[in-house]
Amino acid sequence: xxxxxxxxxxxxxxxxxxxxxxxxxxxxxxxxxxxxxxxxxxxxxxxxxxxxxxxxxxxxxxxxxxxxxxxxxxxxxxxxxxxxxxxxxxxxxxxxxxxxxxxxxxxxxxxxxxxxxxxxxxxxxxxxxxxxxxxxxxxxxxxxxxxxxxxxxxxxxxxxxxxxxxxxxxxxxxxxxxxxxxxxxxxxxxxxxxxxxxxxxxxxxxxxxxxxxxxxxxxxxxxxxxxxxxxxxxxxxxxxxxxxxxxxxxxxxxx
Numbered sequence: 001x002x003x004x005x006x007x008x009x010x011x012x013x014x015x016x017x018x019x020x021x022x023x024x025x026x027x028x029x030x031x032x033x034x035x036x037x038x039x040x041x042x043x044x045x046x047x048x049x050x051x052x053x054x055x056x057x058x059x060x061x062x063x064x065x066x067x068x069x070x071x072x073x074x075x076x077x078x079x080x081x082x083x084x085x086x087x088x089x090x091x092x093x094x095x096x097x098x099x100x101x102x103x104x105x106x107x108x109x110x111x112x113x114x115x116x117x118x119x120x121x122x123x124x125x126x127x128x129x130x131x132x133x134x135x136x137x138x139x140x141x142x143x144x145x146x147x148x149x150x151x152x153x154x155x156x157x158x159x160x161x162x163x164x165x166x167x168x169x170x171x172x173x174x175x176x177x178x179x180x181x182x183x184x185x186x187x188x189x190x191x192x193x194x195x196x197x198x199x200x201x202x203x204x205x206x207x208x209x210x211x212x213x214x215x216x217x218x219x220x221x222x223x224x225x226x227x228x229x230x231x232x233x234x235x236x237x238x239x240x241x242x243x244x245x246x247x248x249x250x251x252x253x254x255x
Contacts, residue, residue, distance in 0.1 A: 001070050001220070001221055003225065004228070006228070008224040008225075008227045008228045009071060009072050009073035009227070010070070010071025010073045010220065010224050010226070010227055012073075012230075013073075013106050013224075014074070014075045014076070014077050014105045014106055014107070015071065015075070015076055015220075016077040016079055016100035016101075016103075016105035017060055017063050017064050017076055017077065017109050018081060018096035018097065018100060018109065018110045019059060019060035019063050019078075019079075019080070019110075019111060019112075020055050020057045020060035020081075020082035020083075021036065021054050021056065021061075021080035021082075022036055022053055022055050022064055022076065022080075023055040023058065023060075026065070028068065029061065029065070029068075032064075032068065032076055034075065034076040035076075035103075036076075036077065036078030037049045037050060037080065037099065038052055038079075038080035038081075041092070041095075047095040047099075052080075053080045055078075055080070056083070056084035057084050057085075057086055060080065062197070062213065063109065063215075064216075065197045066196065066197050066213050066216035066217050067223070068220065069167075069217060069220055070220030071221075071227075074223045077100060077103060079096045079099055079100055081093065089114070090116055090119035090123060090149070093110060093113075093123060093150075094123055094125075094126045096110070097123070097126040097127065097150075100135070101129065101130040105135060106135055106136065106226050107135065107136050107222050107226060108135050108136065108138065109216055109219040110140065110150065110215070111140045111211070111212035112139075113139055113141070113142065113151050114149055115142070115146065115147045115148060116149070117147070117149075119149065120150075120152075120153065123150040123153065124153050124155060126150075127155035128155050130155075130234075131234045134233060134234055136157065136226070136234045136237050136238060138156065138215050138219045139151040139153075139156045140158075140210075140211040141160040141185060143210050143211055145160070145185030146185060147185070148185075157238055158189040158190070159189065159191075159211055159215040160186060160189045160190070160192075161191060161193065161211045161213070161214035162194070163194065163208060165192055165194065165214070166193060170190055170192040170193070170217075170245055170246070171191040171246045172241075172242050172246075172248075173186045173188060173190075173191065174188075175187050177247065178248075190214075192217050192218050193214055193217050194209055194210045194213050194214045195209065196208075196209045196213050222237060222241065225237050225240060
């Protein structure tokens with residue numbers, strides 16, 4: 001990513017992929033530096049960490065490839081909270097966020113969310129702690145603009161997507177320009193590219209993945225900004241991200 005006349009690749013920055021794990025044998029992961037765990041809850045309700053973070057579904061690896069599109073030099077922290085059917089819950093999301101910031105991640109990527117308002121406070125506490133520890137939290141917004149946490153929390157950067165968004169640009173729906181009463185779930189969100197990266201085994205093939213992949217692309221940009229501005233705090237990085245974003249035209253919205 002080019003910033004202030006210089007190219008950055010996310011070197012020295014750790015990005016947490018809180019998802020379904022990581023397949024290091026995928027050709028898109030060649031040369032990646034990574035560490036990872038899986039998280040499950042035991043019978044007593046305590047979070048249990050295991051060293052096996054192998055991706056059984058491929059979703060987490062797709063997310064990692066999208067992050068590496070902009071930040072190929074970033075170190076990845078794969079935190080597996082999904083099973084092979086991509087099922088998870090808000091408690092595992094919270095455990096994943098806490099595990100990430102406690103283990104040195106500076107960018108937290110959560111390409112999912114929950115509509116459960118009862119878990120919003122739990123997720124907000126985790127996001128607030130992450131931000132206080134210098135982490136930027138990026139979370140996928142609901143694909144139809146409905147309620148989703150942590151994307152709708154003020155401590156997180158919510159990311160939506162649209163098929164017309166180009167890969168090299170992104171937009172920001174500033175609340176003062178796009179009030180919630182008129183733009184609902186888009187207000188206060190970033191809008192980014194939503195196609196999965198091209199796989200080496202299938203060149204030229206693009207698959208629309210929406211806000212999940214869009215969040216990962218933006219997380220890669222944030223990793224580059226963290227490399228460029230190592231002394232900037234999380235709120236400062238987010239503000240710079242907003243300044244670099246384009247202002248969307250009224251025609252852009254959800255498909």
